[in-house]
Structure formats: structure tokens, C-alpha cells
Amino acid sequence: MPALFSMFRPARRQFDDLSAQEVLSLAILAEEEDGRIYAAYAANLAKDYPASAAMFDAMAAEENEHRSALLDLYVRRFGPTIIPIRREHVEGFYARKPLWLVKSLPLERARADAADMERQAEAFYRLAASRSTDAETRKLLGDLAAAEAKHERKALSLEGELTTGDEGKAEQDQAKRQFVLTWVQPGLAGLMDGSVSTLAPIFATAFATQNPWTTFLIGLSASIGAGISMGFTEAAHDDGKLSGRGSPWKRGLASGVMTTIGGLGHALPYLIPHFWTATAIALCVVFVELWVIVWIQNRFMETPIGRAMFQIILGGLLVLATGILIGGA
Structure with missing residues (x-):
């Protein structure tokens, strides 16, 4: 029976089998998705939790900066056409909740998920950088891994500040x-x-x-x-x-x-x-x-x-x- 179902299930690529072009395409599309998720968090929380909404707006802007840097590198190396490869096409790649679901997450869950998202993105960039043979690509991926680690710490520290400060208490x-x-x-x-x-x-x-x-x-x-x-x-x-x-x-x-x-x-x-x-x-x-x-x-x-x-x-x-x-x- 499992074999029968596997006949109708789309084949998923192993991460180690991806080309450098495919890895960059995956990173670009992943950053776009993460930016949309953070923007959805901000929109959902803006009315009742303006301080947390501002944090997510800032994170969405940073994800857009990451996407722009990746896109510039991709165009220089491979041209303007982005390969349409997504998270669900890669075996074992971290998943994200559907956008309609993240819009309704409560405040504490949204903050915790943000830190987890940054941790997963850091792991991806470190793995991708370790496999890259191009010096410029390796440097950018390494920088992005460090940036995601910094964002994870920032999300956690901001959560602490928002919890103990006047705005956070409110x-x-x-x-x-x-x-x-x-x-x-x-x-x-x-x-x-x-x-x-x-x-x-x-x-x-x-x-x-x-x-x-x-x-x-x-x-x-x-x-x-x-x-x-x-x-x-x-x-x-x-x-x-x-x-x-x-x-x-x-x-x-x-x-x-x-x-x-x-x-x-x-x-x-x-x-x-x-x-x-x-x-x-x-x-x-x-x-x-x-x-x-x-x-x-x-x-x-x-x-x-x-x-x-x-x-x-x-x-x-x-x-x-x-x-x-x-x-x-």
C-alpha cells in the first residue's frame, strides 16, 4: 500500500542533490515566504499589540533585505530566471504554516514561532554555505546564517523586553x-x-x-x-x-x-x-x-x-x- 501511494506522490529532491543555482532559488523563495509571514503577524497584532507588531514589521523588512541580496547574487551568476523550487520540493526541509493559519496565531505563539523560524533559517544557510564552492556565494550564505542567528537572539530578547517593559505589560x-x-x-x-x-x-x-x-x-x-x-x-x-x-x-x-x-x-x-x-x-x-x-x-x-x-x-x-x-x- 505505501508503494501504491508513493506512485502518486510528487518526487522530492534530496538537499545534497541540489545545484548551487537551485539552492539560491530555494533561499530566495524561502526569504519571500518568511517576509510574508512576519508581515501577516504584524497585521494581525497591530491593533491590540502595537509593540510586537512593530517588531514583526522590522523582521519582515530584514527578510526583504536578505532576499534582495540573494537575488542580486543569483542574477549575477545565473541570469534573471528563478528556478521555481520550494520548501515542499526538498526532502526534510523545514516547513512553514499556511499563511491563513499564521494570521490567527496568538501573541505568545507568534513570538515563539518567529524565534524558531530564524533558528531553522540559520541552520539552512550554514549547511548551504558549507556545500558552496563559490567564494562570493559562500560568504553571503555565511553572513546570512550569522544574521539569522542574530535575529533569533533579537526575537528572544525583544520578547523579554516586551514582557517586562511597560508596553509589554500592557x-x-x-x-x-x-x-x-x-x-x-x-x-x-x-x-x-x-x-x-x-x-x-x-x-x-x-x-x-x-x-x-x-x-x-x-x-x-x-x-x-x-x-x-x-x-x-x-x-x-x-x-x-x-x-x-x-x-x-x-x-x-x-x-x-x-x-x-x-x-x-x-x-x-x-x-x-x-x-x-x-x-x-x-x-x-x-x-x-x-x-x-x-x-x-x-x-x-x-x-x-x-x-x-x-x-x-x-x-x-x-x-x-x-x-x-x-x-x-
């Missing part, structure tokens, strides 16, 4: 706020809904039937149904453009998944065939779920611990008691 605060708005807030709402709203139907079924399997099926359907409903509701009611709450599909995913988890937490124990054992474990799970919600509210939403306990634990216990009373009636 950006870190903004990143934290965005994380809370996009992931924590809808996820917490989903967890609360899944954990609390499913208590009554699950425990009402449990005490009405005393059948663990039936209770599990009711809990499973209630949890998944609530998750789907919460996820679509969160994604549909706010596109995030005016509210600044971030991507609707991210918020919908967080809300839907956490809603489902919240309900499944006290439904899964009813896979145990012994009713009272399953119920005892389910009640313990409910207690843990409610305390987790209290901790998240206190940790990320800065809700005073007393108020969070009153709202969540008291409300959850009332819903739980309602389900038990109705089921046992």
Missing part, C-alpha cells in the same frame, strides 16, 4: 483579557450550564427509575444536546467584531465542549450497574464540579470567593434537591 494584560473573553468566559458559562442545568433531569431519572443505564442515557442525551445548543447559541449571537470577544467559533467551541463535560461528569458514574454506588459517586462528582466552577470564577473572573460559593454551590444544591425530590415523589 500587551500581556490585553492578551490575558482576550483569553478570558474568548475562552474562559464562554467555557465557564458552558460548564455552569452543563453542571447545574442537567442535575435535575439526571437525578430525577435516577431516583424515579433506580436504573443506572436509563439514567446514563438520559444524562448523555441531555449533556450532548445542551452542549450543541450552547455552542451554536454562543457562536451565533455575537460575531465578536463590536464586542471584542474574539472568534465566534472559538467561543462556541469552548462553550459547547464545557457544557457537555459539565453534564457528563455526573452522568458517567451511572455506567456502574449498582444504583447506590453510582449515585454516591455522582454526588461526589457534583461537589467537585461546583468547587471547580467557584475556583474558575474566583481565579479568572475575579469574583469574591464568598459570592461565588453562594451563587454556585447554593444554586447547584437547590437544583440537585429539586431533581431528587421530583424523582423520588
Whole structure:
């Protein structure tokens, strides 16, 4: 079977088999791509993280300078026609994320990826320089390797400066706020809904039937149904453009998944065939779920611990008691 697939897969060149012309072509196109990636980072971060955006703009400009130097050397040696060889044509050559994906990377990931990109580019230039027999080409590739190493250190040092300086602290605060708005807030709402709203139907079924399997099926359907409903509701009611709450599909995913988890937490124990054992474990799970919600509210939403306990634990216990009373009636 692997041999069959290999028949339809484009052949990839070994780096050692590339000619000097092909190596320079590869370097030119790689610098162009890296420059576009850094420009995309800058555009994505410009509104909320101007200091980091300026760093990426500067790196994009430096990549363009590298491309110009390589292009000048190529034209002098081989003429104006660039061989269309790309990273994916060379076996084992480092890859880059698609441009549409890098545009949506969060701040910390973008900074870390930039340092990694520079490290990979340095390794490429050092290897290419070691294979070159032309003195001018060898010198340029060696200089570019040193420049990429310097850029990697610069990216890491700038990251440190941006983390500790006033601008960096402001950006870190903004990143934290965005994380809370996009992931924590809808996820917490989903967890609360899944954990609390499913208590009554699950425990009402449990005490009405005393059948663990039936209770599990009711809990499973209630949890998944609530998750789907919460996820679509969160994604549909706010596109995030005016509210600044971030991507609707991210918020919908967080809300839907956490809603489902919240309900499944006290439904899964009813896979145990012994009713009272399953119920005892389910009640313990409910207690843990409610305390987790209290901790998240206190940790990320800065809700005073007393108020969070009153709202969540008291409300959850009332819903739980309602389900038990109705089921046992």
C-alpha cells in the first residue's frame, strides 16, 4: 500500500542533490515566504499589540533585505530566471504554516514561532554555505546564517523586553483579557450550564427509575444536546467584531465542549450497574464540579470567593434537591 501511494506522490529532491543555482532559488523563495509571514503577524497584532507588531514589521523588512541580496547574487551568476523550487520540493526541509493559519496565531505563539523560524533559517544557510564552492556565494550564505542567528537572539530578547517593559505589560494584560473573553468566559458559562442545568433531569431519572443505564442515557442525551445548543447559541449571537470577544467559533467551541463535560461528569458514574454506588459517586462528582466552577470564577473572573460559593454551590444544591425530590415523589 505505501508503494501504491508513493506512485502518486510528487518526487522530492534530496538537499545534497541540489545545484548551487537551485539552492539560491530555494533561499530566495524561502526569504519571500518568511517576509510574508512576519508581515501577516504584524497585521494581525497591530491593533491590540502595537509593540510586537512593530517588531514583526522590522523582521519582515530584514527578510526583504536578505532576499534582495540573494537575488542580486543569483542574477549575477545565473541570469534573471528563478528556478521555481520550494520548501515542499526538498526532502526534510523545514516547513512553514499556511499563511491563513499564521494570521490567527496568538501573541505568545507568534513570538515563539518567529524565534524558531530564524533558528531553522540559520541552520539552512550554514549547511548551504558549507556545500558552496563559490567564494562570493559562500560568504553571503555565511553572513546570512550569522544574521539569522542574530535575529533569533533579537526575537528572544525583544520578547523579554516586551514582557517586562511597560508596553509589554500592557500587551500581556490585553492578551490575558482576550483569553478570558474568548475562552474562559464562554467555557465557564458552558460548564455552569452543563453542571447545574442537567442535575435535575439526571437525578430525577435516577431516583424515579433506580436504573443506572436509563439514567446514563438520559444524562448523555441531555449533556450532548445542551452542549450543541450552547455552542451554536454562543457562536451565533455575537460575531465578536463590536464586542471584542474574539472568534465566534472559538467561543462556541469552548462553550459547547464545557457544557457537555459539565453534564457528563455526573452522568458517567451511572455506567456502574449498582444504583447506590453510582449515585454516591455522582454526588461526589457534583461537589467537585461546583468547587471547580467557584475556583474558575474566583481565579479568572475575579469574583469574591464568598459570592461565588453562594451563587454556585447554593444554586447547584437547590437544583440537585429539586431533581431528587421530583424523582423520588
